[in-house]
Amino acid sequence: MNVHALKNYIKVNDELIELILEKAGFHEISDNFSGGIEYRCAREEGKNPTAVRINKETLQASCFSTNLKGDLITLVQDKKKLSFPKTIEFISKIVKFEEVEQNDYELPFGGFYKKIQRFRENNGVKLEIYDESILDLYAMLPNKMFYEDGISFKTQDKFKIGYDVMSDRITCAWRTTSGEICGVMGRLNKREVNEFENKWFPIIPFPKSKTLFGFSENYRSIQNKGICHVFESEKSPMILDSMGSPLGLGLGGSNLSDYQANNIKSLFTEKIIVGMDEGLSQEVSISISEKLKMSRYFKNEVFYIYDKNNLWLPKDSKMSPVDLPKEDYKRLLKHCLIKV
CATH class of the missing domain: 3.90.580.10 (Zinc finger, CHC2-type domain)
Structure with missing residues (x-):
């Protein structure tokens, strides 16, 4: 939904x-x-x-x-x-709401909501829905490596982190914006990854552009605080959650789809902070931030994190801003936040 x-x-x-x-x-x-x-x-x-x-x-x-x-x-x-x-x-x-591929009713806000996105990618992958019992295929156990990366056992339980014995991967369930399971990503359960191996691999494939990681889990907190943080990966919202701020969303990459943008804007938060991984150009953060800006009928503030001189995010590290210790992340928010 x-x-x-x-x-x-x-x-x-x-x-x-x-x-x-x-x-x-x-x-x-x-x-x-x-x-x-x-x-x-x-x-x-x-x-x-x-x-x-x-x-x-x-x-x-x-x-x-x-x-x-x-x-x-x-x-x-x-x-x-x-x-x-x-x-x-x-x-x-x-x-009596039934989701359809296109709106057949008058659009409010002068066309702000342009359309409901189709449920198919250009490659034909459909967003399927799975029962919660699909997670019974995996051992629902907290992972030590994730814990060392800053994801608490409590947060791992919240996001149903598990382990797939067959592929030796940490399992991370992705959900639709309304909270149903739509796919599972698997992360190799080791630090060093060989050239022929994929660090992350979809155990149950799904189009990431049709959902947002953490949307349903953090919806209530985001509404309450009126702020959300937008990151690339699924790990970043979980790390932020472990810092005591269940306000993060993951795109599943460095691109923001119209579907994702519409759902983020529909939260009507007063403030959005975009935190892309180190190494991406400033233009990428600007483009994503501008896509989340609202100025008609409801005005929000959109910022992006950019550590121009790599004072905190090491150059070529490809780190997410929240991969830093909590105090350093706060420093990023204080010194490296740019408003669009």
Whole structure:
């Protein structure tokens, strides 16, 4: 399920917001606020009828009584006590949303959401969905090498890191933006890799451009903080998570697809930080950052990390910014952050 498309569908048909709130158990729902662009309601029957706020144009939401800050999805998730995938399923059923290849409804924001991306790459690879039981094929054990790289055992458990005996690879499950497993990447379980070996290899192939690593796992935290960090690999969001900041997303490479850009922008975060690996040209970071910039109806701030003089990121190291110790990463954010 494309979360960006679901949210776009609800925004176009904003009367569905009231239906979602009603089905989720909210009370005294009204949109007679802020010139009709905001819904307000009570979280519980008989309580403050203006404690909950939802913006029709962005679906951003807050709840005064619980200190929740996020969007309609996290609001319903908190109320119903559901997992992220179950929340998406719950909302989709209420609004009878079925994902299609192209929009057949009027686009808001002057065409900001141009289209829902097709589920096929140019090479014909389809984004398949797998049951959680697919992970039973692998030993769900924390990995020592990942731990030494800065990924805590707690974070490894969160992202379901395992081990494939057949290929001697650390397994890393990738999920759709709504949280279903769509593929598995395998990392050779050793430091030194021979020329004829691939350090990373797709055990269950999938088109990375059709999803974002960490999107469903970190969605709620990103909404709450209003900030996200965008990296290349799947390891970087996990390292950042282990630093105490579950705010990272992984592209699976140095390219940002339209699908990925739309879903990142649909988070409506106030701040985005792009942290590409050392060695990539500054132009790559600028191009990705500009693609994530929003200026109509909602304005965000987009920055990229660029250690021009390699003060912290060693030249030719190809390190991710978060491969550095936590304090050095903070220094990068203080001294090497460039706003687009």
